[in-house]
Amino acid sequence: MKRILVTGVSGVGKSTVVARLAELGHHAVDLDSPEWSEWVDSADGSGPTPSQSGKDWQWREDRVRKLLADDSDGVLFVSGCAANMGIFRDRFTGVVLLSIPAELMAERLTHRTTNAYGKDPAELARSLDFKDSVEPLLRATADLELDGTEPLAQLVSRIERFAADL
Template identity: 50%
Template sequence: MRRILLTGMSATGKSTLTAAIAARGYRAVDLDTDAWSYWVDIVEDNAPGTPVEAGRDWVWRDDRVTDLLADDGDGILVISGCSPNQGQFYPRLDAVVLLSAPECVVAERLAARTSNDYGKGEGEAEAERVLQLIREVEPILRAGATHEIDTGGPLDDVLDAVLRIVTPRP
């Protein structure tokens, strides 16, 4: 099985692309949901990108993600999400695709969201935290990525770029 991770900061298009990939018949799983992730209480250590919220962080459920990636059958599995523990799964992946977008695009998307309230809370403080995380975490994600796609353009163009990675031509 070919396994691909779409990762990136909030509002870079992970969930939108995962749904579009699933609509094309691929097995695609958004890990940024309660079924695959959970909040953990943490002590802030001022490490870059931690935590997502004061005193807590959003992490993937190790057991469930391990089981998901254990399938050795034929086909393609696309997973998406961003978590401080995602690096432990990189050895099981064929590609890690960083989805990025200019900060102005991310800010516009956060303001326009209708299916996810993250980035809209606490006045502008939560949106500012997202932008801070882009500056702190995106370089870390970039270092572990095998590909990077700017998602600031039209969805169809971005989807085509992702699908070229998901199903590479010989």
């Protein structure tokens, strides 16, 4: 099975892309949900949100490991970004990074309706800091970077082609 990770910092469109892939009939999972991720004690005592002081958002390793162990035919698309995602890098056939300008990211986080993360000014500031500090790390391990401002249909099509070409 091909496993494609769609990643990026908060507000770039990961969840929207993977939801659309699922709507199109693909096996697609958003790992940035409580079913697949959880708040754990942060190694440095800080976290991405004031609502979870001293905590960090991490993938539930046992569940993600089981999900990625599927060796059937086809393609699995997953989206997410977490502090411990690097331990799974070798399980992905390809990694797609979505990136958008900071101003648009701030607008999306402030006005999003799918979850409350990023609406708090401290969360927004931390997310914008992650754009500068975490996004370059994601870029260094990505196989493809896409402009998250592209229309959704175009992004999804490009990700489908990327997976097909692997």
